Amino acid sequence: MSLPSGLYDSHMHTPLCGHATGHPREYAQAALDAGLAGLCFTDHMPMPAWYDAPWRMRLDQLSEYVDTVREVQAEFAGRLDVRLGLEADFHPGTERFVERVLAAHDWDYVIGSVHYLGAWGFDNPEFLAEYDDRDLGQLYRHYAALVEGAARTGLFDAIGHLDLPKKFGHRAPDDSALLRVLDVVAGLGLALDFNTAGWRKPVAEAYPSPELTREATARGIPFVLGSDAHAPGEVGFRFGDALAQITEAGGRVVTFQGRQARG
Ligand SMILES: [Zn+2]
Numbered sequence: 001m002s003l004p005s006g007l008y009d010s011h012m013h014t015p016l017c018g019h020a021t022g023h024p025r026e027y028a029q030a031a032l033d034a035g036l037a038g039l040c041f042t043d044h045m046p047m048p049a050w051y052d053a054p055w056r057m058r059l060d061q062l063s064e065y066v067d068t069v070r071e072v073q074a075e076f077a078g079r080l081d082v083r084l085g086l087e088a089d090f091h092p093g094t095e096r097f098v099e100r101v102l103a104a105h106d107w108d109y110v111i112g113s114v115h116y117l118g119a120w121g122f123d124n125p126e127f128l129a130e131y132d133d134r135d136l137g138q139l140y141r142h143y144a145a146l147v148e149g150a151a152r153t154g155l156f157d158a159i160g161h162l163d164l165p166k167k168f169g170h171r172a173p174d175d176s177a178l179l180r181v182l183d184v185v186a187g188l189g190l191a192l193d194f195n196t197a198g199w200r201k202p203v204a205e206a207y208p209s210p211e212l213t214r215e216a217t218a219r220g221i222p223f224v225l226g227s228d229a230h231a232p233g234e235v236g237f238r239f240g241d242a243l244a245q246i247t248e249a250g251g252r253v254v255t256f257q258g259r260q261a262r263g
């Protein structure tokens with residue numbers, strides 16, 4: 001099945017984060033081969049040195065990241081629209097640092113993601129056993145409160161992988177906590193990262209779920225398509241299925257350029 005024209009993949013990483021492979025040029029070539037109109041690099045942004053350091057570029061690598069993306073942008077000019085973004089983490093106390101990084105360059109798109117509950121990196125397979133000690137209702141309420149905090153900072157364009165704690169199959173007992181997040185996201189005019197990586201994980205479902213896709217759409221929240229590629233072969237991953245899920249819900253897809261949503 002061929003994809004409609006004009007699509008962007010707006011969530012992907014580069015080897016600077018330490019856990020992705022392939023030169024950014026190869027991601028761009030993969031996007032071109034997949035028939036996409038553009039892409040946006042959103043590598044894991046530098047954070048304060050004490051936070052999750054092995055999983056992201058250092059602050060002193062930020063200009064190398066920007067320069068590399070700019071080079072690829074120039075190389076593919078006229079063939080593929082290459083944009084510059086970041087996947088930022090929201091972790092209470094780091095807002096000032098994040099604000100400075102965001103002010104340092106002209107970003108097209110910034111995703112705000114929650115990857116930690118306190119000191120626990122809950123999406124890391126290494127710490128999977130921790131789920132056994134948690135009440136899932138409480139876990140999702142805690143997570144939702146953090147995501148709401150992320151939305152309220154005003155620092156981000158979209159919320160990353162909305163229902164991420166389901167990654168290994170730990171689904172929420174009900175959607176109430178995340179529905180409240182959607183109310184806030186809608187009120188603030190943010191978008192949602194429609195993240196197809198969930199289809200590569202044990203849960204075998206994109207973020208957000210079909211139900212949350214409908215609930216977001218009912219609130220007027222648009223989606224930004226992203227594969228969360230950590231290798232060139234993942235660019236555009238299952239975008240046909242993503243579009244089917246969004247279309248079925250009656251939702252709309254946007255991309256970001258210069259931090260502005262485009263239809
Ligand atoms: Zn990553």
Ligand SMILES: [Zn+2]
Pocket residue numbers: 087113115160161
């Ligand atoms: Zn993420």
